[in-house]
Amino acid sequence: MTTASPSSSAQSAREALAVRLSHLRKDAGLTGKELSARCGWHPAKTTRIQKGDALPSDADIRAWCSACGADDQADDLIATARAVDSLYMEWRRLHRNGMRQIQQDWYDLHAQTRICRVYLSNLPPGFLQTPAFATALMTQITRFQGTPDDVTEAVAARIARSRFLYEGGHRYLILMEESVLRFRTADPEAMRGQLRHLLAVMPLASLSLGIIPFTAQRTVWPLEAFYVHDDTSAVVETLTAEIKVTQPREIADYLKAFTGLASMAVYGDDVRALIAAAIDALE
Numbered sequence: 001m002t003t004a005s006p007s008s009s010a011q012s013a014r015e016a017l018a019v020r021l022s023h024l025r026k027d028a029g030l031t032g033k034e035l036s037a038r039c040g041w042h043p044a045k046t047t048r049i050q051k052g053d054a055l056p057s058d059a060d061i062r063a064w065c066s067a068c069g070a071d072d073q074a075d076d077l078i079a080t081a082r083a084v085d086s087l088y089m090e091w092r093r094l095h096r097n098g099m100r101q102i103q104q105d106w107y108d109l110h111a112q113t114r115i116c117r118v119y120l121s122n123l124p125p126g127f128l129q130t131p132a133f134a135t136a137l138m139t140q141i142t143r144f145q146g147t148p149d150d151v152t153e154a155v156a157a158r159i160a161r162s163r164f165l166y167e168g169g170h171r172y173l174i175l176m177e178e179s180v181l182r183f184r185t186a187d188p189e190a191m192r193g194q195l196r197h198l199l200a201v202m203p204l205a206s207l208s209l210g211i212i213p214f215t216a217q218r219t220v221w222p223l224e225a226f227y228v229h230d231d232t233s234a235v236v237e238t239l240t241a242e243i244k245v246t247q248p249r250e251i252a253d254y255l256k257a258f259t260g261l262a263s264m265a266v267y268g269d270d271v272r273a274l275i276a277a278a279i280d281a282l283e
Contacts, residue, residue: 013087013246015052017080021064022050028068038067055081087244091145094242098150099138103157109229110161114169117228117258121177123185124194125227127161128174128201133194134158136186165206175210175261177222181278188282195279199272210265211274220260228254 025035032050036043040063048054049064056064058078065074094102106126110116118125123137134155142149164170181198184191202209225237234245234254245251266274 014055017055017077018050018052020077020080021056021061024064024068024070024073025050028070030068035064035067039063087246088241089244090241091141092147092240095142095145095147098148099142099154100150100157103154103161107157107161109235110164110170113229115171115173115230117255118172118174118226119223119258119261120175120180120225121222122180122183122225124176124180124198125172125174126158127165127172128198129158130190130193130197131155131159132190133186136190140185165201165204170206171208172206173208173258173262175212175258175265177212178214178274181211181275182281192279192282195275195282199275202271208267209271210262210267211271212261212265213274216264219264220257223257223261226254228258231255 025032028035030038032046033043036046039046039060045054049056049060058081061077061081062071062074065071065077103126110127123129124133126134129137135151138151138154138158139149142151165172181195186194198209201207226234228234228251231251232246234251236243236245245254
């Protein structure tokens, strides 16, 4: 079983599943101790599941439904539990077979997204990365996580997302902290290539690029990277996990933060000047 997620979206979904399981037990006329005895586990496990503190496994759900005489509901509850589990995914779990598959999953998500709002405080977004920069970054991630090395294939899958910049129907609103231009995530040559690539894509009609200067008066503090897809879902990237946010009130907070961050950003020629300064600093 997994531990509680730091995402309130994931926790709320977990608690909703717990309520369904509790109702199933009550409808069967069973106490927590009676259900635990039928399932063959300690009553404390039942308590944790019913409080939403622990997510039951597929086997746990089948045992629960069997104990309640509701085997016909097991498949639906398992599907619900898996959906809950997908809201908080550790990178090591996502990358257990390498990074190519998760890059393909991102490709599919972007293919379905009409408007994507992106905020980054550490790195350029994957779909704007050059092969050299992406290779340097993904090599670092693979070494840090100790996951299988499929960097070559993962980079190709990541770069493939850039096609949506050139196809109709997709719009990207990007905000980056000035620090993204300055962090030396790759060697100087790769960094220069990455910064020049940002200059090259700026004229695209599908793209709006804003940079929040070091000197901006903050109305919203620097945040973790997040992507809001069509105002209906958000993906937040932390050091250890990818968190999917689906609750409307949380999405509204990310949109509010994005609006505040956008008001601090500069655009157009001011962005070009900041990028040019960052390139000069590499000389």
